[in-house]
Amino acid sequence: MEKQLLKVEALSVSYHDVKTTVDAVRKADFSLEKGSVLGIIGESGSGKTTIAMAIMGLLKKNAAVEGNIYYDDMKINTLSEKEKNSYRWKHIAIVYQNHLDILNPVMSIYDQITEGIRRHRTHSEKEIEKRMKELCRMVKLDEKWLCHYPHQLSGGMRQKVLIAMALCCEPDLLIVDEPTTALDAVTREEIIDLLIQLQKQKKITMLLISHDMYVMKRLSNRVLVMYEGRVLEEGFTKDVLEKPMHTYTRGLLKASLETNPYQDLWGIPGEDIENKEKGCVFYTRCVQSTQYCQSHSPTLQYISLERKVACNRGGIITLLEGKNISKTYSYKNHLTTACKNCHINIRSGEIIALIGQSGSGKTTLATILSGLLKSDTGEVYFEGKAVEGNNFTKIQQGIQIVFQDPFSASNEGFTIEEVIMEPLEILKLGSIEERIMKVKRVLEEVQLPTSQGFLERQCNSLSGGQRQRLAIARSLVMEPKLLIADEISSMLDPSTKANVLRLLKGLQNTRGFAMLYITHDLMLARKIADGVYVMKEGEIIEEGSSSKIFYHPESDYGRELLGREVEKKEIGYQS
């Protein structure tokens, strides 16, 4: 193991105003090995830049710092300003976030870069000139720009100047703050390549701050995920981006265009709450929070080798687990194997697509998972408890299922109100008024009218799309944690299909339930799914993240299936 160059222990930073105190960083712990790149990722205001400024000792006077920062085993956060000056820029330098005001507008680029060299290295003009030539070559900046002023430079050139400025004294530790914001795609790529090259050549230890997943993926070895000043997840960048273990990390990934080229982008819903003294900072926006999370703040703990998560529930929980499920139908001595040793895992808040051709056993598996059909072998667990019969479909916060055919899913003789209210009545939940309120709320959510006239209409007077939405509303009234949707869009026209799907995805995002989406439409699966299971002849032949299955399928069948879809698309373009 390499030597730890930077070590941060229980670092807390709070900004004091006349009236308010803002905790920008709360007890952050991390360390950085020599020659490695550690990324810090998080939404704006999560405390990333504050950490960088705390390491540099550049926080404003109204900031109170607790905890320890060690650089090369020397505690640096309690040094005097004069002592700090001896390590700033010489040993630890920062590539500031790029904007016009970051460089002095009345000083030439040359003066602004050389003043660091003059302060820490040498006064010899000859050497300075030599070093400047070197730096320009390194960051690929034309020397003619040196005599210009910051306002005469483009954003990309300014970024290069900032990098050259930080590298001028050959620091051991380089903090890079948002190196690619506000750059166009080509320049961004150029800057990333430049940083990678510099890091490899010079073996610089780097602390990279960004909210850009792509930059993280390209540059960092390890990553910290921060929210409201707390580190919520830590691990190897590759692992964290591929399989996030915190709901917040997953939310960030879902909101990133780089990791989701085909899916709609959904931000993390919900607002911050003011008072976060007690409890988990992410409590109000988390899809799997419990009462316990409101009052108990989780600590960052190992959940596996090299992976830490700060979550009271140990990271994203497995909501549904199907083990070894087999089912054989027999008809006149003819045996049909619908499912064979199927394993399936659904984590909370996740959309899993189960894809395969008709007759591959998808619906059988889904029905078994819901408990409505008994399997021959194997077990199904929902939040750790065995699923038997309707024990989870009959309760709130359990499993609900929406079927393919909207017309046979609801009783034609019932009114709309009766259909939706039925489960509430059976379970005797709340008073009549409360039930009606709930009915109206779910109708609103699925964008159906809530007038008394509509509520009293018979189901058979609705169109296919409306019937499907009604079926969704009926399942949502039970506030399920898992919604199994079995080909719900296959009988709908394209426009209605798009509306229903967007609606469902939106509801899933705000309510945070998990979904098992069964479909034979690969393009649709690619559009909505986080994870994919591929079924063929009753067996699950491939599983993995959406990006893996759709870009690098491993099984022959997967490749064939995908190849055909792509072909279909190409034919579509040609004709």
Add this chain to the structure above:
Amino acid sequence: MFFMIQERFIKIRSYIITFLCIITLNFFIPRLMPGDPFTFLSAEEGQIHTTFSYEDIQRYKSYYGLEQSLGRQYINYINNLFRGNLGYSIAYKEEVVTIIKNRMVWTLSLVVAAIFFSSLIGVILGSLSAYKRNTFLDKILYFDLIVLSEIPAFLIALLLLFFFSAHLKLFPLSGGISHFTAFTSFGEKAYDVLHHGTLPLLALILTRTGTFYLLTRNSMIHILEKDYMRTARGKGLKKGRILFLHGLKNAIPPVVTRIFLSLGSILGGAVLVENVFRYPGVGSLMREAVFLRDYPLIQGIFLIMTLLVIVMNYIAEILYKKMDPRVS
């Protein structure tokens, strides 16, 4: 390139228009005042003067061309002006240019010294105040300098005169130099001039420093918050370099502009202060000229002063461009 030429043309044109307006006002305003150079309206300051008879007045008027119509006089004035002839003082019987030249030395040295010291002190105290913002020092400086700058210059001058000259007898009561004295050396003469000039200068400095202080303080506070100041700190530079090179270099352009633009108002202040101290500058001269309705002299003084202000405005503009690379 074309744009630049066009811009310069517009600028020159605006200066010319300003100048024409000024000389016109310069001509008419003295003549709008009641009275004329030969009729004394009051016998202020105990002067011994003769009262001219009606015939005398008519004769003098036609001698100085004042019986002509205003339009005619105006054309004559403009004609002479462009020949570089500012006219002949009626009261002093001397070339206006010569009179102003002799007096201007006194006023200009007073004004330039006042601007120099007040801006220097203002900038230093302003920077200090901004750097030590919200401390006791800042609050004391702020309060005192604002109060001082709100008091009219002549009032301060009177107070100084009462206290230092009349009461403590540290400085002469009036004048710019001791009369009827033979100075043995240049040093002795210089000391005498400085001795006379101290109080008028002090009065001007006291009233002007506040403006520069406040401007520097505001500008500096604004600059100290800028991200490039943090960038400079991050480089581990020395405090002096950060504050003066990175900070003041950015904060100073508006202050320098104000220094040059404030010439007009300082000249105004100097007129009053000179009168309090009977300082032999243009200020006293102006008062006398107005009192005597000495039209050519009044016109000459105003013209020179406005020209000075315009030139200073122009210099301010050029300097600003030099100081801030973003402007040019």
